[in-house]
Each structure stands twice: as C-alpha cells, then as structure tokens.
Amino acid sequence: MGDTLSPTNEFLLREYETAVKLTYHADEVRNKLTSFFLTGSGAAVAAVAFLLKERTDARILGQPEAIVAIFLFLIALVGLMIVGVLAKLRRVQLEHYRIINNIRSYYLGTDYSLWNVVELSKNTLPLPSRHTGTYFWLSTILLLNSFLISLSVYLLIVKVCFLVDSSLGYLIALGVLLICLVIQDNVYFTEVAPPPQPNYSKDNFDFTEK
Helix, strand or coil, X not given: CCCCCCHHHHHHHHHHHHHHHHHHHHHHHHHHHHHHHHHHHHHHHHHHHHHHHCHXXXXXXXXXXXXXXXXXXXXXXXXXXXXXXXXHHHHHHHHHHHHHHHHHHHHHCCCHHHHHHHCCCHHHCCCCCCCCHHHHHXXXXXXXXXXXXXXXXXXXXXXXXXXXXXXXXXHHHHXXXXXXXXXXXXXXXXXXXXXXXXXXXXXXXXXXXX
C-alpha cells in the first residue's frame, strides 16, 4: 500500500500545484494581451498612415489629422490600461512565487542537500526590476504607447492647431515621448510590487467568521 498523505500535506501539495498553475497562466494571459495590443495597434497605425496618405479622398472627414491624433491618443490610453493589467498580473505572479517557496521551505526545512538540488529558494525569488525579461517584454508596449502619444501631440500642435513649426514640433514630440516612458514606468513599478508577506500569530489572526 502506498503512503497516505496527511490532510495538511495533501492541502499544501494542492496549494503548491495551484500556485504553479497560476504563475504559468499569468504568463499566458500576459502574452495574449501583449500580442493583442501590438497586433491591434499595428493595424490601427497602418490604417492611419493610409488615411493620411489618401487625405485628398478623405475630405468627408473634415480635418483628417485631428481625427488621427485623437484616435492615436485613445489607442495609447488602451495601452496604458494594459500596462496596469500586466503590472497586476506580475504582482500576483510574484506573490505566488513566494507562496511556492514557503511550501518548499515547509518540506525541505534545513536540509541543504535538497536545497542544492532544488536551487530555487527565498534567495532566488524574482523582484520587480528593469533587467528582467518580463520588463523587456513590457517595454514593447511602453515604447509603442509613448510613440503614439508623441505622434498625436505632434499632429495636434503642428498639423491641426499650427502652434509651432515642424522642427520645434519634433523636439516637443520627443520630449513627450520621454515623459510618457517615465510615467508609464512609474505606473508599472507602483502597481507591480507584491504585498509584504503576512506574519500570522494568535495575536493578529482571527479565526472567527465575519
């Protein structure tokens, strides 16, 4: 007869499996969201380029540049929301990496020979960083969003409102692009930080139902 797991061990193993599945699922959702946005925005930019190229046939739209600028800005706003969603997904993922390690610690204890086999521990838990593959993946959206907003600003101030000439418009658009990159970066790192690990005790944990 095989060994029968105690209820506690069975519960922890199920929690471990659930946490692992969730981390993989977060990666899948991230990839799908990013691909969806890049594909959709790419198609939108192509349509915008065609509209501006064929502007003589688009007089029914009134002033195409104004419509294009607003359209690009709206796409960038959707991209910003996706950045927030990706940050929340990564936050959940990092939290579950910690849960996985807590369960490892429960079973491995101070058996360092097993820790050397597993290798992953609290010392290898990933943290939000600008040097990870996750952030490099996210950067595709950050750059595209910033470019769309800066292009939108350029069209508005140069082609629609005629506030500045093209040369100054390019400089302003470049400044907007850099500012947007910084803002989105700050939004991501504000939302991605996992919550601190709770420390339950009889003094701070209430088992009674609310």
